[in-house]
Amino acid sequence: MNAKKAFSILFLIVVLGFALRAYKLDANPFATDEFLDINSTYGYYKTGHWLAWDFNSDKVSENLYAPRDERAPVYRWQVAQLFHWFQPTETVARSVSVFWGIVSIVLLYLTGTYFSGKKEIGLLSAFLFSVSSAGVEIDRTLRMYAMFLPVFLLFSWFLFRFFEEEYNGKILFFRKIYEHFGLNIIWLLPAAAAGLISWYTHILTANMGVIIFVYLLINFFRIFFRKKRLATNKYAVALLVLLASSGIFYFIFPEIISGYSQFFTFFKFNSKYFYAAVSDYTNFFMAYSFIFLGIYALHKNAGKKSAWISTNFFSILAAAVFIWGLGFGLRFFFFAMPFGIILISAGIYRGAELISENSLKFKRWIFSGFLAVFLIILPDYSHFLSSNNFYKQSEDEADYRKIFAYIVKNGQPGDTLITRNFRSFYFKNAKLNIIPIKWEQSISMAELNQAVSKNSAIWTVFGDGKGSFDKEALQFIKNNFQLKKEITGEGIYKWEK
Secondary structure, three states: OOHHHHHHHHHHHHHHHHHHHHOOOOOOOOOHHHHHHHHHHHHHHHHOOOOOEEOOOOEEOOOOOHHHOOOOHHHHHHHHHHOOOOOOOHHHHHHHHHHHHHHHHHHHHHHHHHHHOOHHHHHHHHHHHHOOHHHHHHHOOOOOHHHHHHHHHHHHHHHHHHHHOOOOOOOHHHHHHHHHHOOOHHHHHHHHHHHHHHHOOOHHHHHHHHHHHHHHHHHHHHHHHHHOOOOOOHHHHHHHHHHHHHHHHHHHOHHHHHHHHHHEOOOOOOOHHHHHOOOOEOOHHHHHHHHHHHHHHHHHHOHHHHHHHHHHHHHHHHHHHHOEOOOOOHHHHHHHHHHHHHHHHHHHHHHHHHHHHOOOOOHHHHHHHHHHHHHHHOEOOHHHHOOOOOOOOOOOOOOHHHHHHHHHHHOOOOOEEEEOHHHHHHHOOOOOEEEEOOOOOOEOHHHHHHHHHHOOEEEEEEOOOOOOEOHHHHHHHHHHOEEEEEEOOEEEEEEEO
16 A cells, blocks of 8 residues: 555544544533543643642632642643633643544554554554544543553654664664664664653553563563573563662662552452453454454564564553552553554454455455455444433433532522532632532531531532431431432532521
């Protein structure tokens, strides 16, 4: 396939991916994590510091969640810059994620082409990500995961090129390094820069250590069994350097290690990640079959490249299942999905090739036909076609946009609201007196009695209320507050003297 045709198809794929991500971007109200991000990004825009903003009182909040405010500064800084030109809305804030989603589509084409040597596999990779249900969902959300995926993929790509790609330039110093150590030094700085940005986007960048260790170990034993003896090579040397530097770092900076140890728990079995890894596809077994066929196909044409992509995917999958201490969440595994997509794309391409090769006639048409069939039956398009899709408010999630709009419309300035104050984005400048429900705490009966004695009108919102109020306080509300309205399963209650 010539470059002009490939870029024409890629353009159409990018347009499709953009449309799926940008359409009705404000259809769903902010969820919990998005509230925290809009508070901190707007606070940064207002003050130049990572401080959460209270939209109700229009000032820096004193009771939100400070440890969250400084996470992913590289991603959040981009969101904050938009507020210099646009008002803070769901669409404006989420547009940064849409942008990074488009970057991911283009990058999957580039990496898919590079690691397979075929533009067709690059285009398949770009297409599968453009219609990825996980990709569309996360790229429509105000969270750093949309940026983390392409930055980590770039980090991995540059690191491979530093470690394995032949140097063909004219700089003598770089040539000597490659001849003596087998390293392409020209990619060292790009790899370091991408790695640094990736680290400041998400701590899961640390998984690269696992990937490098496994890749070096595989190649060390590959050479050992081929030569039947221990040999000094760059894999053995790099493996020793990695282990020694890890040990030295552990003893010199134990406080740093202990600070991040909460994110990793050894021998924890979380089998859900086996399914999450292929959640974009209609059939678990079909998806993994294409992954293994892709590994086989790439290995025949590009052994080291196949080994690197496979090591990235399966090392992260193993880490997620056995050592991650983050709990389960598709968003955590999202950054590993491109490696699986490239393998599946290679598997789809090779599958269509095998079928067409065994045909007596019309090989080209049969190849194209089966390629189309695989692209129709494998991706899970139900998330776009169902009534409860990305572009409608989910019936299972609370719509705090409508809930607080009702309270603001029917309440008065000076009324008291008992709620988790990080949701203040939806009651901007309402000048309500807030009694905040603190993180992982509930309002006691004593606190509720104090509120009743000091206020003439109190509003509160909850579903079952178990996480917001203790048992006695919850019963008091049900007996003495009036249920004004119910929206998306959340009751709006009011008490008046």
